[in-house]
Structures are given as structure tokens and as C-alpha cells.
Amino acid sequence: xxxxxxxxxxxxxxxxxxxxxxxxxxxxxxxxxxxxxxxxxxxxxxxxxxxxxxxxxxxxxxxxxxxxxxxxxxxxxxxxxxxxxxxxxxxxxxxxxxxxxxxxxxxxxxxxxxxxxxxxxxxxxxxxxxxxxxxxxxxxxxxxxxxxxxxxxxxxxxxxxxxxxxxxxxxxxxxxxxxxxxxxxxxxxxxxxxxxxxxxxxxxxxxxxxxxxxxxxxxxxxxxxxxxxxxx
Amino acid sequence: xxxxxxxxxxxxxxxxxxxxxxxxxxxxxxxxxxxxxxxxxxxxxxxxxxxxxxxxxxxxxxxxxxxxxxxxxxxxxxxxxxxxxxxxxxxxxxxxxxxxxxxxxxxxxxxxxxxxxxxxxxxxxxxxxxxxxxxxxxxxxxxxxxxxxxxxxxxxxxxxxxxxxxxxxxxxxxxxxxxxxxxxxxxxxxxxxxxxxxxxxxxxxxxxxxxxxxxxxxxxxxx
Numbered sequence: 486x487x488x489x490x491x492x493x494x495x496x497x498x499x500x501x502x503x504x505x506x507x508x509x510x511x512x513x514x515x516x517x518x519x520x521x522x523x524x525x526x527x528x529x530x531x532x533x534x535x536x537x538x539x540x541x542x543x544x545x546x547x548x549x550x551x552x553x554x555x556x557x558x559x560x561x562x563x564x565x566x567x568x569x570x571x572x573x574x575x576x577x578x579x580x581x582x583x584x585x586x587x588x589x590x591x592x593x594x595x596x597x598x599x600x601x602x603x604x605x606x607x608x609x610x611x612x613x614x615x616x617x618x619x620x621x622x623x624x625x626x627x628x629x630x631x632x633x634x635x636x637x638x639x640x641x642x643x644x645x646x647x648x649x650x651x652x653x654x655x656x657x658x659x660x661x662x663x664x665x666x667x668x669x670x671x672x673x674x675x676x677x678x679x680x681x682x683x684x685x686x687x688x689x690x691x692x693x694x695x696x697x698x699x700x701x702x703x704x705x706x707x708x709x710x711x712x713x714x715x716x717x
Numbered sequence: 718x719x720x721x722x723x724x725x726x727x728x729x730x731x732x733x734x735x736x737x738x739x740x741x742x743x744x745x746x747x748x749x750x751x752x753x754x755x756x757x758x759x760x761x762x763x764x765x766x767x768x769x770x771x772x773x774x775x776x777x778x779x780x781x782x783x784x785x786x787x788x789x790x791x792x793x794x795x796x797x798x799x800x801x802x803x804x805x806x807x808x809x810x811x812x813x814x815x816x817x818x819x820x821x822x823x824x825x826x827x828x829x830x831x832x833x834x835x836x837x838x839x840x841x842x843x844x845x846x847x848x849x850x851x852x853x854x855x856x857x858x859x860x861x862x863x864x865x866x867x868x869x870x871x872x873x874x875x876x877x878x879x880x881x882x883x884x885x886x887x888x889x890x891x892x893x894x895x896x897x898x899x900x901x902x903x904x905x906x907x908x909x910x911x912x913x914x915x916x917x918x919x920x921x922x923x924x925x926x927x928x929x930x931x932x933x934x935x936x937x938x939x940x
Contacts, residue, residue, distance in 0.1 A: 616880060
């Protein structure tokens with residue numbers, strides 16, 4: 486059993502600090518949005534957790550490709566860790582969005598392309614975990630997982646386009662809005678700083694969680710091996 | 718050339734087997750008709766609703782019947798150890814994929830070829846328009862191309878039949894949405910301009926997923 490690496494402890498402390506600073510910025514530094522009021526503050530973390538979700542699934546797809554190329558179990562571990570983190574953060578993304586949508590769109594949920602895509606993405610990666618559960622042989626599990634994670638990642642943009650051909654009301658804060666978007670606003674410099682800082686923060690949250698999850702995975706593997714040794 | 722011959726051999730094998738047992742096609746057909754019957758009562762398919770939901774009803778039916786067929790077609794290979802025999806053949810593995818995929822596509826098209834006229838008679842809708850049939854083909858192709866790859870995976874898992882729809886449906890959503898929208902466009906006689914985006918999406922989906930399946934099939938059957 487190796488002890489926790491020093492660098493990881495430092496990363497924990499750093500991540501916790503920037504996270505607190507980021508919460509502080511969202512509540513005290515960023516100005517109140519004129520039309521929507523305080524509920525707009527959810528935006529900073531809403532986009533940041535969404536970013537982590539996408540980043541995770543992207544990392545998982547890359548790890549899938551690398552696994553198929555190298556057959557190195559390490560990449561399978563990375564893909565699984567990333568998918569688990571991605572599922573949690575995409576869920577947070579949906580929940581924070583709902584909280585914002587209730588007062589602004591006057592509904593918790595609407596079948597908007599982004600919302601639909603996020604939901605289907607969740608389903609794809611749940612299916613990934615179920616696929617893994619159905620296979621005992623670790624080598625085959627890794628292989629099939631890698632294939633599915635690649636397929637899933639490719640289908641996400643297609644799902645988005647297929648849903649986007651319908652009308653959208655989701656605001657696009659960065660870039661040009663579609664006509665009909667509701668809840669649109671322009672960022673002031675302070676808002677932009679807060680927004681970029683929360684993206685920065687959550688990227689570190691992602692790295693920190695990944696590291697912990699990979700460590701956990703290695704331990705789980707060691708436990709498996711010890712169990713095998715004992716049963717022999 | 719050998720690639721084409723191998724693909725053809727797999728298709729003929731599947732067709733010959735099916736011609737003798739007829740278990741796959743009959744199951745798919747009976748199932749499809751039952752689903753349409755259920756929709757008839759669940760949605761009260763009167764003249765007014767028919768116009769808007771026909772495309773949806775048909776595609777849900779095809780998707781369900783299709784997943785039934787995909788499961789069965791791969792289970793046959795696995796249960797009697799035929800898959801190992803196929804893999805022993807000294808041909809490119811992707812020929813096996815294309816053989817199975819085209820075989821599955823033919824079964825799906827056959828079921829559609831029986832369900833569509835039946836639906837036309839039952840509900841007095843003319844479904845035989847060139848554009849609509851083209852959409853049926855493109856949609857089935859996309860569905861089957863992913864489905865064959867996933868079915869090859871799921872039959873090697875513990876949960877087998879349960880897993881295929883769970884893996885397949887979320888991935889197939891773009892193709893189903895596009896197929897439903899394009900079919901509806903043709904059935905309602907919309908101008909080509911508004912149908913084209915959906916057709917493009919279908920084409921992109923088919924191309925992308927056949928290409929990926931072609932690349933990763935080796936990893937799915939490797940032992």
C-alpha cells in the first residue's frame with residue numbers, strides 16, 4: 486500500500502482553495518445581473534460543470550482509442566474514471582440548469598437541443614457502465630468499453646445536430662444567439678473574470694478527482710490480486 | 718475480390734439458414750404487427766392523428782423489431798459456436814461484419830416490405846413514394862450498421878439480450894429522429910428544401926458509423 490503522494494495533497498489543497506475563492510467570486514465579486522437577479526449566478530458553475538462533463542467524455546474517448554492501440558490496462562482505468570466523473574458533472578449541469586430555468590423559462594424542463602443532448606449523453610454513459618458490469622473478463626471488458634466509449638462520443642454531436650434542427654430557446658452567452666433564445670445577457674468584465682475563474686477552478690476539480698479515482702482503481706486492482714493469491 | 722466473395726458468402730449463409738428455419742423473420746414480423754396494433758389503440762390512430770404520427774409509429778416499430786432481429790442473428794452465431802468457425806476463416810474480419818450487417822439489413826428491409834403495405838391498407842395511406850422509401854433504406858442502414866456491431870458485443874456479455882437496446886437506442890437516436898422527420902416530411906408532402914437537412918444527417922450518420930464499425934470490428938471479435 487503506497488502512501489498518498491505529496492503532489493496529490495498539494496493539489497487537493499490548491500483545488501479546495503481555488504474552489505472557495507471561486508464560490509466567493511460568484512457571490513461577492515460578480516455583479517448582480519440586472520434582469521434575472523441573483524439566479525443568474527448559477528450560470529458560472531452551470532457552464533463550468535458542463536465543461537467538466539464534456540472534458541471527461543472527451544478524455545474517455547481518447548483513452549478508449551489509446552487502449553485499443555496499446556492494450557494497456559491503464560487507459561481502460563482512465564476511461565472508466567473519466568466516464569464516472571463525466572456522469573456526475575453532466576447531472577450537476579442538468580440540475581443547475583433546471584434551477585435557473587424555473588424562474589427564467591418558467592419551467593423546470595423543456596425539450597431543448599442542449600437539454601435533450603445532455604440527457605441522451607447521460608444515458609449513453611450509463612449504458613457504458615452497464616456494459617462493463619455485464620462482462621467478467623477484464624480484458625474483454627476493457628476492449629468493449631473502449632469501443633463503446635468511442636461510438637458514444639461520436640454520436641453526441643450528431644444527437645446535438647439532430648435536436649438542433651428543431652427550434653432552440655437555450656441562450657448562447659458566448660457567440661451568437663439564435664433568435665428566440667430566452668434569458669440572454671451580456672457579461673460585464675467582472676462577470677467574465679468570475680466565469681473564467683470558475684472554468685479554471687473546475688478544471689482543477691476534474692484533475693484532482695481523476696487522480697483520486699485512478700489511485701482508487703489501482704488499489705481495487707491490488708485488492709483483486711491479493712484476493713486471488715489468497716484463494717490459490 | 719476475396720473480400721467481396723467472403724462478404725457474399727456470409728450473406729448467403731444467413732439467408733439460406735433463414736430460408737430453412739424462418740424463425741428470425743417470422744418473429745420480427747409478428748412482433749412488428751403486434752406493435753402497430755398496440756399503437757393503434759394507444760394513440761387512437763384516427764384520420765387526424767395519422768398524418769402526424771405515422772412516421773413515428775413506423776420507426777418505433779422498425780427499431781423494436783430490428784433490435785429483436787439483431788439479437789437473434791448474433792445469438793445464432795454464438796450459441797452453436799458458429800462465430801468461432803467464421804473467425805477461423807482466412808478472410809478479413811471486416812468481411813464478416815459487412816456480411817452480417819447486410820444480412821441484417823436485408824431482414825429488416827424484408828420486414829418493412831411487408832409492414833408498409835399492410836399499414837397502407839389498414840390506414841389508407843399511400844406509403845409508396847420514392848423519397849419515403851429512400852428514407853426507410855437510409856434509416857435502416859444506419860440503425861443496422863451500429864446495431865450489428867453492438868449485438869456482436871452484447872452476445873458476449875452476461876446480460877445479453879437485455880443489454881442490446883440499452884446500448885443501441887441512445888446511440889441510434891440521431892438516426893431515428895432524422896428518419897422520423899424526413900419520413901414525415903415526405904408523407905406530408907413538404908418541399909424538398911425542408912427535408913434535405915434530415916437527409917444529410919442520415920447520410921452523415923450512415924457514413925460515420927459504418928466507417929467506425931469497419932475500424933473497430935476486429936477488436937470486438939478478437940479472442
